[in-house]
Amino acid sequence: MKQYLLSVHSVEGAPALSDEETQTMLRETDRINDELRAAGAWVFGGGLLSPDSATVVRIENGTTTMSDGPFAETKEHIGGFWVIRCADLDQALAWAEQCAAACGPIEVRPFDDLSQA
Amino acid sequence: MDLANIYRAEYGRCVATLARLLGDINLAEEAVQEAFTTALQKWQTPPPNPGAWIVTTARNRAVDRLRRESTREARHAQALLLHQQDDPQEVGPVKDDQLRLIFTCCHPALAPDARTALTLRLLGGLEVPEIARAYLIQEATVAQRIVRAKKKIRDAGIPYRVPAEHELPDRLPPVLTVLYLMFNEGYASTAGPLIRSDLCTAAIRLARELAALMPDEPEVLGLLALLLLTEARRPARLGPTGELVLLADQDRSLWNRALIAEGHDLVRRCLRRNRPGPYQIQAAISAVHTDGAATDWPQVLALYDQLLALTPTPIVALNRAVAVAEVHGPAAALAALEDVDLPGFHRLPATRAELLARLGRDAEARAAYDQAIALATNETERAFLQTRRTTRRAS
Numbered sequence: 124m125k126q127y128l129l130s131v132h133s134v135e136g137a138p139a140l141s142d143e144e145t146q147t148m149l150r151e152t153d154r155i156n157d158e159l160r161a162a163g164a165w166v167f168g169g170g171l172l173s174p175d176s177a178t179v180v181r182i183e184n185g186t187t188t189m190s191d192g193p194f195a196e197t198k199e200h201i202g203g204f205w206v207i208r209c210a211d212l213d214q215a216l217a218w219a220e221q222c223a224a225a226c227g228p229i230e231v232r233p234f235d236d237l238s239q240a
Numbered sequence: 241m242d243l244a245n246i247y248r249a250e251y252g253r254c255v256a257t258l259a260r261l262l263g264d265i266n267l268a269e270e271a272v273q274e275a276f277t278t279a280l281q282k283w284q285t286p287p288p289n290p291g292a293w294i295v296t297t298a299r300n301r302a303v304d305r306l307r308r309e310s311t312r313e314a315r316h317a318q319a320l321l322l323h324q325q326d327d328p329q330e331v332g333p334v335k336d337d338q339l340r341l342i343f344t345c346c347h348p349a350l351a352p353d354a355r356t357a358l359t360l361r362l363l364g365g366l367e368v369p370e371i372a373r374a375y376l377i378q379e380a381t382v383a384q385r386i387v388r389a390k391k392k393i394r395d396a397g398i399p400y401r402v403p404a405e406h407e408l409p410d411r412l413p414p415v416l417t418v419l420y421l422m423f424n425e426g427y428a429s430t431a432g433p434l435i436r437s438d439l440c441t442a443a444i445r446l447a448r449e450l451a452a453l454m455p456d457e458p459e460v461l462g463l464l465a466l467l468l469l470t471e472a473r474r475p476a477r478l479g480p481t482g483e484l485v486l487l488a489d490q491d492r493s494l495w496n497r498a499l500i501a502e503g504h505d506l507v508r509r510c511l512r513r514n515r516p517g518p519y520q521i522q523a524a525i526s527a528v529h530t531d532g533a534a535t536d537w538p539q540v541l542a543l544y545d546q547l548l549a550l551t552p553t554p555i556v557a558l559n560r561a562v563a564v565a566e567v568h569g570p571a572a573a574l575a576a577l578e579d580v581d582l583p584g585f586h587r588l589p590a591t592r593a594e595l596l597a598r599l600g601r602d603a604e605a606r607a608a609y610d611q612a613i614a615l616a617t618n619e620t621e622r623a624f625l626q627t628r629r630t631t632r633r634a635s
Binding site: 125210211212213215216231233 | 395
């Protein structure tokens with residue numbers, strides 16, 4: 124079994140979802156989560172608040188510093204993610220297809236096997 | 241049969257089977273290359289079934305090596321091999337393995353350029369310098385594409401399996417595209433000599449194997465038929481001084497009758513299945529071109545109408561316009577080209593030039609020829625357009 128990160132991306136300045144669209148997305152996401160659990164593929168997942176709420180922690184020359192805002196200096200940020208467990212990329216891509224229908228483009232990225240204790 | 245030919249014919253099959261046995265493409269390639277090195281030393285004359293000899297030797301070598309090594313890959317591969325120890329002593333290439341490997345090499349998660357390079361390398365048995373020469377790109381670029389693609393297959397867990405029936409609509413087209421592009425690049429190179437027969441041969445061999453493996457997929461048969469019927473006309477495509485000869489002016493006695501018969505037979509099999517697709521229709525068009533003493537243009541136009549409805553691309557619209565000109569005249573064809581846009585492709589202005597010349601609009605025709613000449617990247621094609629520009633003016 125391999126593990127994959129399925130990440131949802133939000134673009135800064137993109138028009139916000141209407142209430143109805145948000146409801147649909149949440150409903151669809153719940154349905155996908157149920158299916159992932161039923162299939163034994165669920166590891167973890169969730170939506171994130173906006174990048175403004177992020178804090179970056181760094182250790183430089185032995186001193187810890189904190190800075191307000193996200194690490195990546197880009198307009199695209201991770202808006203949420205799933206970690207799933209499945210046999211191969213094709214299965215991960217099939218789940219990603221469902222996720223993309225609910226939440227927009229999904230990046231599928233494999234975990235390093237060595238990091239999975 | 242010499243070793244080089246055996247290598248070309250058997251390499252892909254052997255790598256495919258070893259990749260299944262070892263669960264890793266790199267290990268499979270190494271093992272197969274070692275086995276061929278051994279063959280070079282040991283064979284006085286090739287054994288009756290060289291593929292089985294290579295697979296057996298490669299597997300035995302791989303087992304020996306894996307016992308000595310203790311990396312993660314080695315342990316994984318050894319586990320797979322032990323799992324399959326119920327195999328008899330002599331193992332041969334398994335056809336399904338090739339199919340698995342083709343689908344792995346052409347997986348949509350790989351970059352299109354990488355799919356072609358990987359397919360040529362692993363299944364076509366072409367070496368990196370040969371692939372680089374065929375595509376006129378740096379060897380280092382080809383090597384890097386292949387390494388990256390193999391790494392992604394392993395890291396991302398691209399499965400080594402034939403897609404299920406319901407996945408085929410998504411997964412078969414990229415495979416057919418790779419074979420089609422491979423043949424096309426061989427048939428009308430972007431630069432250098434017009435025809436690179438090694439690419440055509442590799443594409444046809446792989447298409448034949450795919451058709452043998454998936455005899456119930458009409459688009460696979462359609463693609464094979466299309467390649468065979470195009471290949472059949474190759475001997476007449478260039479004149480005595482290497483110049484391009486148009487279909488209408490080709491010496492039909494030079495066409496390869498055996499390939500035409502095989503292609504026509506495949507087209508008939510497709511028609512019986514009655515599940516038309518873009519490759520089948522293009523094959524049918526080629527079949528009409530190669531049937532009898534002259535082309536039945538109304539039939540070609542009807543087929544292009546069908547093709548355009550199925551795949552409404554500017555290239556199809558351009559090709560259809562040629563048939564329109566033959567059936568309804570050059571003015572109708574020019575009108576059909578009005579909304580066609582193919583930036584940077586010399587064949588659009590070249591076709592417009594021909595049509596304008598036929599209408600006697602000489603100045604416009606010359607301008608269109610100049611445009612086409614400026615865009616053509618292949619020397620043979622540029623020379624052809626130059627000649628047309630001069631001779632059409634006189635007519």
